[in-house]
Amino acid sequence: MAKVGVYVCHCGSNIAGVIDVSAVRDYAETLPDVVIARKDLFMCSDSGQEMVKQDVRDGLVDRVVVAACTPRTHEPIFRAAIEKAGLNKYLFEMANIRDQASWVHGHDHEGATEKAKLVVASAVGKARHLEPLEDKFVDVTDAALVIGGGIGGISAALELANMGHKTFLVEKTPSIGGVMAQLDKTFPTNDCSACILTPMMVDAYNHPNIETLTYSEVDDVSGYIGNFSVKIRRKQAYVDWDKCTGCGDCAAKCPAKTPDEFNAGLSDRRAAFIMFPQAVPKKAVIDMDACINCGGREIGSEPKLNKKTGAPILAPCEKACPADAINRSLPLDPGGRIKEVEVGSIVVATGYQVMDKGWFKEMAPDSPNVITALQLERIISATGPTEGKLLRPSDNQKPKTITFVSCMGSRDANFHTYCSRFCCMYMIKQARLLKEKYPELVINMHFIDVRTAGKDYDEYYTGARRMGINFFKGKVGGLEMLPEDKLRVLAYDMESAESIEYASDLVVLATAVELPEDAQGLAQKLGLQFCGSNFFRELHPKLGPVETSTEGLFLAGCCQGPKDIPDTVSQAKGAAAAAAVPLAQGRVKIEPIISEIIPENCSGCGICVPLCPYDAIAMSEWAGTARAAIEMSACKGCGVCTSACPSGAIVLHGYEEDQIFAQIAALTSGGRNHAG
Amino acid sequence: MLVEQKKIDEAVATIIGFGGTGILNCVQCGACSAVCPGVKAGFPLLCRNLIRSLLNGQLEEIIEDSSSWGCQACNRCTEVCPQGVRPQEVVFAFRRYQANELAFSTSAVTSQMNLYETGHAVFTDPKELRRQVGLPEVPPTSAFNKQAQEEIQALIDNGPMGELGLF
Numbered sequence: 001m002a003k004v005g006v007y008v009c010h011c012g013s014n015i016a017g018v019i020d021v022s023a024v025r026d027y028a029e030t031l032p033d034v035v036i037a038r039k040d041l042f043m044c045s046d047s048g049q050e051m052v053k054q055d056v057r058d059g060l061v062d063r064v065v066v067a068a069c070t071p072r073t074h075e076p077i078f079r080a081a082i083e084k085a086g087l088n089k090y091l092f093e094m095a096n097i098r099d100q101a102s103w104v105h106g107h108d109h110e111g112a113t114e115k116a117k118l119v120v121a122s123a124v125g126k127a128r129h130l131e132p133l134e135d136k137f138v139d140v141t142d143a144a145l146v147i148g149g150g151i152g153g154i155s156a157a158l159e160l161a162n163m164g165h166k167t168f169l170v171e172k173t174p175s176i177g178g179v180m181a182q183l184d185k186t187f188p189t190n191d192c193s194a195c196i197l198t199p200m201m202v203d204a205y206n207h208p209n210i211e212t213l214t215y216s217e218v219d220d221v222s223g224y225i226g227n228f229s230v231k232i233r234r235k236q237a238y239v240d241w242d243k244c245t246g247c248g249d250c251a252a253k254c255p256a257k258t259p260d261e262f263n264a265g266l267s268d269r270r271a272a273f274i275m276f277p278q279a280v281p282k283k284a285v286i287d288m289d290a291c292i293n294c295g296g297r298e299i300g301s302e303p304k305l306n307k308k309t310g311a312p313i314l315a316p317c318e319k320a321c322p323a324d325a326i327n328r329s330l331p332l333d334p335g336g337r338i339k340e341v342e343v344g345s346i347v348v349a350t351g352y353q354v355m356d357k358g359w360f361k362e363m364a365p366d367s368p369n370v371i372t373a374l375q376l377e378r379i380i381s382a383t384g385p386t387e388g389k390l391l392r393p394s395d396n397q398k399p400k401t402i403t404f405v406s407c408m409g410s411r412d413a414n415f416h417t418y419c420s421r422f423c424c425m426y427m428i429k430q431a432r433l434l435k436e437k438y439p440e441l442v443i444n445m446h447f448i449d450v451r452t453a454g455k456d457y458d459e460y461y462t463g464a465r466r467m468g469i470n471f472f473k474g475k476v477g478g479l480e481m482l483p484e485d486k487l488r489v490l491a492y493d494m495e496s497a498e499s500i501e502y503a504s505d506l507v508v509l510a511t512a513v514e515l516p517e518d519a520q521g522l523a524q525k526l527g528l529q530f531c532g533s534n535f536f537r538e539l540h541p542k543l544g545p546v547e548t549s550t551e552g553l554f555l556a557g558c559c560q561g562p563k564d565i566p567d568t569v570s571q572a573k574g575a576a577a578a579a580a581v582p583l584a585q586g587r588v589k590i591e592p593i594i595s596e597i598i599p600e601n602c603s604g605c606g607i608c609v610p611l612c613p614y615d616a617i618a619m620s621e622w623a624g625t626a627r628a629a630i631e632m633s634a635c636k637g638c639g640v641c642t643s644a645c646p647s648g649a650i651v652l653h654g655y656e657e658d659q660i661f662a663q664i665a666a667l668t669s670g671g672r673n674h675a676g
Numbered sequence: 677m678l679v680e681q682k683k684i685d686e687a688v689a690t691i692i693g694f695g696g697t698g699i700l701n702c703v704q705c706g707a708c709s710a711v712c713p714g715v716k717a718g719f720p721l722l723c724r725n726l727i728r729s730l731l732n733g734q735l736e737e738i739i740e741d742s743s744s745w746g747c748q749a750c751n752r753c754t755e756v757c758p759q760g761v762r763p764q765e766v767v768f769a770f771r772r773y774q775a776n777e778l779a780f781s782t783s784a785v786t787s788q789m790n791l792y793e794t795g796h797a798v799f800t801d802p803k804e805l806r807r808q809v810g811l812p813e814v815p816p817t818s819a820f821n822k823q824a825q826e827e828i829q830a831l832i833d834n835g836p837m838g839e840l841g842l843f
Contacts, residue, residue, distance in 0.1 A: 362756055411703070412758035448705040474724075477710030477756045492710035497725045499715045 003035045005061030009043035009068035018102035020113045049081040056085035063127040067095040088132035095123035125662035133592035138633040140226030140344035150178020152349035152557025152572040159576035161209035171214040175279035184381035187429040188460040201280040225552025226588040236336040238286035243325035246282030253316035258290035264375040267385035272317045300331040345579040352558035355511040364479040368393040392506045394485035399505030404445040405476045409512035422564040423510035513562040546575040593654035594635040601649035608641035683733030696769030698761040708753035708763040719743035739779045794819040
């Protein structure tokens with residue numbers, strides 16, 4: 001007969017503030033097979049754990065129920081405790097009387113206490129039927145995949161590589177660098193973005209443990225922690241990168257123009273292009289959406305011949321290439337090619353996009369002098385369309401008055417309710433850089449609030465006030481187009497409670513940070529979930545900020561939520577450390593809370609095979625007949641197959657039939673003791 | 677000013693009761709006031725500032741302020757509000773509160789009386805003008821129709837305006 005010990009936790013006032021803990025303890029004592037029931041202020045404290053361990057060591061109990069908080073955070077703690085005391089750690093059950101009773105029934109102390117008793121009775125019912133289980137282990141592939149080559153992905157990849165793990169760094173554009181490569185300077189120290197980023201890009205690219213795959217996207221991911229198989233689509237560049245030297249001659253000769261993404265659409269690039277001068281790798285790409293197939297040189301076509309000389313007529317890009325890297329006669333596959341890699345863990349660092357100004361109809365989006373902050377960043381950057389000179393787009397004249405508008409699409413119930421978090425700081429940065437360079441420039445900044453939480457950030461803000469930049473508290477309500485391409489700013493000064501109206505030469509909108517549209521598809525491939533703000537959801541907002549609900553899959557940077565460069569790098573290094581754990585261990589533990597097929601009972605009907613959401617079940621031969629079999633390392637213990645099996649041939653360990661029926665019996669007993 | 681929770685709760689409940697249901701959504705960003713023609717015209721207690729006063733519990737203190745009657749009902753505030761406050765509804769709720777406390781100008785009372793008696797808030801005798809242009813002297817409106825007047829009075833007597841005790 002089982003000897004169940006029940007330990008009821010006050011959790012300070014979290015539980016005891018609502019629930020009569022003594023009454024629950026007294027009740028637990030009366031339950032069948034319960035040999036001891038105790039309570040403690042904090043069961044998870046050292047003394048609380050010691051209490052349980054001592055009872056185990058004394059041989060008083062051989063099944064443990066802790067009535068406290070959520071197993072998500074605390075089950076591992078108590079399992080470890082009883083294991084140390086010499087008991088199989090799966091002979092433990094948690095009754096969550098905090099989330100399921102005290103938190104949700106805070107207004108009804110008596111009812112919550114009664115419910116807590118039922119929850120405890122249910123856990124005791126299950127505990128009486130628990131069987132010892134053993135952890136299982138599988139080997140891992142000692143390699144990691146980092147998706148996204150911005151500062152987050154680069155940081156994570158370097159960290160993993162420096163720890164000695166082979167790392168694949170996948171980036172969808174032709175160069176790593178991400179948004180940071182587009183920035184002029186970075187707050188709060190005004191370091192030149194390129195000066196601090198470019199060396200890291202080069203380090204990552206040249207690192208012996210990093211294989212950088214740019215102009216590539218993740219096509220498919222299968223497998224599980226320790227053993228992921230990843231299909232990476234290496235997009236068709238139409239330039240042989242083994243030969244390309246990055247000289248840029250093809251771009252210089254290409255006549256086809258299209259808006260330059262790197263300059264946020266402020267200027268044009270060619271169809272044949274190198275993403276930016278400091279690109280890593282510095283390789284050319286031909287953008288077939290923009291290419292006009294000069295000379296009828298469609299890909300895979302035979303060149304026409306010059307009627308006089310008989311020489312083949314080549315497109316300007318192939319003619320210009322001194323390295324012979326462009327050959328449009330080759331039948332290049334527009335889909336590129338697939339590279340398959342095996343990795344043990346994955347870091348997702350896919351970054352963000354900013355909203356387009358077109359969303360904000362009240363902000364005169366048709367005026368060329370209304371720009372996003374990222375566009376201003378390109379204007380003030382030495383590698384930008386004006387080579388760093390502040391010139392407004394409509395007439396290339398230097399503005400006398402410039403206006404910054406915060407919270408465009410952030411903190412707005414019509415778009416995104418969240419704060420985009422780093423706009424206040426980058427607006428102040430841009431204003432400071434401009435004021436330093438052009439002291440006579442009038443800079444008006446309009447904020448709902450100035451949010452500058454961060455090391456040295458508020459000093460940066462107050463410094464901006466001392467520089468003579470004008471700050472107004474109050475959201476801009478609208479912009480109106482005026483003659484001479486000026487904008488009428490309709491604003492408000494909260495402090496004086498007066499409306500403000502003036503003409504501005506250039507208006508900068510701090511548009512909201514959001515997840516790029518293509519992240520949706522990636523989420524499906526990886527099994528990522530979304531949070532309420534439509535970023536990727538972490539495992540736990542406080543205690544699992546880099547983990548996800550899929551083991552072996554980690555998050556870094558803005559794909560998890562808006563964050564600036566210091567926070568992104570911190571999180572990326574954290575994600576890398578977490579992703580390195582299974583690689584360093586060499587094997588991963590598979591919890592035995594998984595399903596097992598009893599082949600003797602299996603009829604081989606195969607119903608379970610397509611039902612498994614993790615593709616963990618396949619038919620295999622057993623004693624000469626076809627039987628379903630579960631790949632233990634892929635099984636997540638969801639129980640779908642167990643409940644669907646018409647033969648009752650599948651056992652979900654840890655949730656076996658008698659255990660679940662005992663729980664149901666206890667929950668439906670109405671609080672009466674149920675000896676069954 | 678003291679922060680008195682009782683007064684704040686009362687002000688909020690009053691405004692919500694009169695239809696300003698979004699008042700607690702306000703984060704005081706000021707976008708409404710940035711586009712408000714009334715604010716521009718110099719009315720001190722419109723939109724953002726009215727809501728601030730109400731959220732400070734200053735319901736009675738501002739009851740005599742006439743800013744609310746400067747609202748032109750253009751609703752631009754509602755368009756630009758990022759939090760779904762519907763500021764104009766708050767202004768109108770405050771007006772209803774003022775009206776219920778008879779805190780409006782005497783000229784407004786006169787027009788209410790006109791409405792009650794003739795069915796027109798503003799009314800001038802049209803007979804002379806109508807005769808000049810060859811129309812029947814008596815126009816087909818409630819002003820000259822006893823039954824219509826009685827019906828209008830019945831409507832007003834049995835509506836919220838009747839409760840003001842003006843008539």
